[in-house]
Amino acid sequence: MKRALSVTREENFPEWYQAVVDQADLAETSPVRGCMIIKPWGWGVWELVQQALDKRIKETGHENCYFPLFIPMSFIAQEASHVEGFAKEMAVVTHHRLKTVDGKLVVDPTSELEEPLVVRPTSETIIGDAFRRWIASYRDLPVLVNQWANVVRWEMRTRLFLRTTEFLWQEGHTAHATKEDALEETLKMLEVYRVLAEDILAMPVMVGEKPENERFPGADSTFSIEAMMQDGKALQAGTSHYLGQNFAKAQNIRFQSATGELEYCHTTSWGVSTRLIGGVIMTHGDDDGLRLPPRIAPKQIVIVPMLREKPEDAELLAYCEKLKSELDQLTAFGLPVRAHLDKKPVRSANKRWDWLRRGAPILLEIGPRDMAGDNVTLIRRDKLRDGDKVISTGFAREKFLSHAPGLLAEIQQNLFDEAKARLDGNIRSDLKDFDAIAAFFGAATDDDAQQGFRGWVRAPWARPSGADLEAIEVRLKALKLTLRNVPVGQGPASGVCVFTGRPAVEDIIIARAY
Incomplete structure (x- = not known):
């Protein structure tokens, strides 16, 4: 199935970012x-x-x-x-008043402030x-x-x-x-x-x-x-x-x-x-849009009734209203669950993708057969696809209600674990001189989309200052690199500073940055 966004992270990360902001509204x-x-x-x-x-x-x-x-x-x-x-x-701010001259508003030059603000x-x-x-x-x-x-x-x-x-x-x-x-x-x-x-x-x-x-x-x-x-x-x-x-x-x-x-x-x-x-x-975010951690999702569980403009729609809506009322009685992370019933007169497939792009953690699609079997069909935003196929899972309504807070907590943890694995797995600590660091990051380019993934470097550092630090800044700037921070809780330093060759006193993080 085609991805929801027109551009992927790998193709053009800056354009993908803007697409997520737009599509997630x-x-x-x-x-x-x-x-x-x-x-x-x-x-x-x-x-x-x-x-x-x-x-x-x-x-x-x-x-x-x-x-x-x-x-x-x-x-x-x-x-x-x-x-x-x-x-x-x-x-x-240097002036405090406008006036009309020949039908146009202009700054009144006589209204200059005694002290600029x-x-x-x-x-x-x-x-x-x-x-x-x-x-x-x-x-x-x-x-x-x-x-x-x-x-x-x-x-x-x-x-x-x-x-x-x-x-x-x-x-x-x-x-x-x-x-x-x-x-x-x-x-x-x-x-x-x-x-x-x-x-x-x-x-x-x-x-x-x-x-x-x-x-x-x-x-x-x-x-x-x-x-x-x-x-x-x-x-x-x-x-x-x-x-x-x-x-x-x-x-x-x-x-x-x-x-x-x-x-x-x-x-x-x-x-x-x-x-x-x-x-x-x-x-x-992924190539289908935003994925929100449930703790900061304005709507944590969105119910999408599959309306067909038929008399049975009233009964289906009543079933969904009851489900929302039951969800409203639950708590997750110590707060009431934020459930939402989408009644808009829009095709259910369009509503589904609207909420998936926005990053709602759990989407419930409810059709006449779900209602007849007292079931719900669940889509988890953190685990949306298996290859090109969107994953949906059927639950008995009572079972889902008992599991909903735990599912939200599981999604929250899953998103953290995924990001933590990325962080821990992409910090190089084996580059011991500046030439090796420069080779790892490669030449800088003005086109962020062509820069490619590099990750970070953790390197020995001697806390240089003054002219030495200014010279280091020049070298880093040529590669669009910056010194990020010196991680807390370090053990004894070892090796020599990658910039000065002096004995290191600690490690420092080097990266390209926003």
Whole structure:
């Protein structure tokens, strides 16, 4: 049977990705260049990701709040390395009024702002200004806040969910009395992100610390979770930053210690974004469209009655309504099962493929013979085909109802296991010099579709810095390679650094990336 998408992952991965976004009805481009409209199915996925993460953020003691979209230019300018890191991406508001000239709307030149406003690229500076007012004593610490917001980073090359000018995210910001407390917070939230990625998104990740050249602008340390996509590239799926006292010193965030001394706070920030949906697509999608882990599927079980515009349709619909009502009483993953009955007056075959492309985990096709035998016909989205044949399985209705929560859990685990096998099986650790690494990845090309699958390399690393690190960046950039992170929990280092020939202190992940 022909695949549901017109392009396969192997033929052209970027085109396949866009086809999945389109066919799964997740999002579309907007009239504003680089921005996207998230459609109801895509928003439903994001809501479930958001709810799962928000619950865990609150369980770790953080409170939600909100800060302005507009940030005074002077705030941004207070932290030099922060400005340098974001300068090329900032959108700036300079005027506050329009006027009509010869029937056309134009910017009123007399409405120039006294101080330009930056449209939020991230909120360290404006939140730091609030921390300065909120914190006076050690008794006020720690301050643990989070906000769900949109941000703007002006992008030249955009791709829905993965890299857009405006995107949605959460950003946590905290202030602490000591470096130890702040580092503990940084790593605690990194673990929250790992759990989100692996347990909720079924997306296995490599947890580690970013090298110096990949740190968040103004941070002392940056940690990340990195996921392997089906084209072998890495996706940075979340970051957590120990900011040291850099922002505190720039914005005078101080507290009086128990001994009466004035000290600067140690601060952190951490965030994930709608980029996670792009990661889910590229981790789990197949040549028939999206495959959603049941935990983030807006509809986990979809019932498609095979209507024929005959009098018997009323009886069949009643049978399906009863089945949906029974499913609504069940729970999976500690929450009510999300069942949906598709009553649209559309051919059942078309409805079937619509839901399969969207990635609904379980599809139930119910016809007159199923109803007569008190049965259901089940299609699992994670195991859709045997070769070219779509696999469907008959179940007695009562048996299916008793097995439905377990089937959803099995699908969730199966998607994770499949992705974990891909990650574990495609990290080379036997390449001991840069020439071997360059040969493994091959020459870089501007055509992503022709790049081919390579996977990652795990190589000995000596933590070079300064001019040495800059020279390494140049060599890597020529091959479109990046240093991803230094995996946590490593044993003693061995061998020599693949870049410098010095004794290695740890291993680092090297990959092409989004």
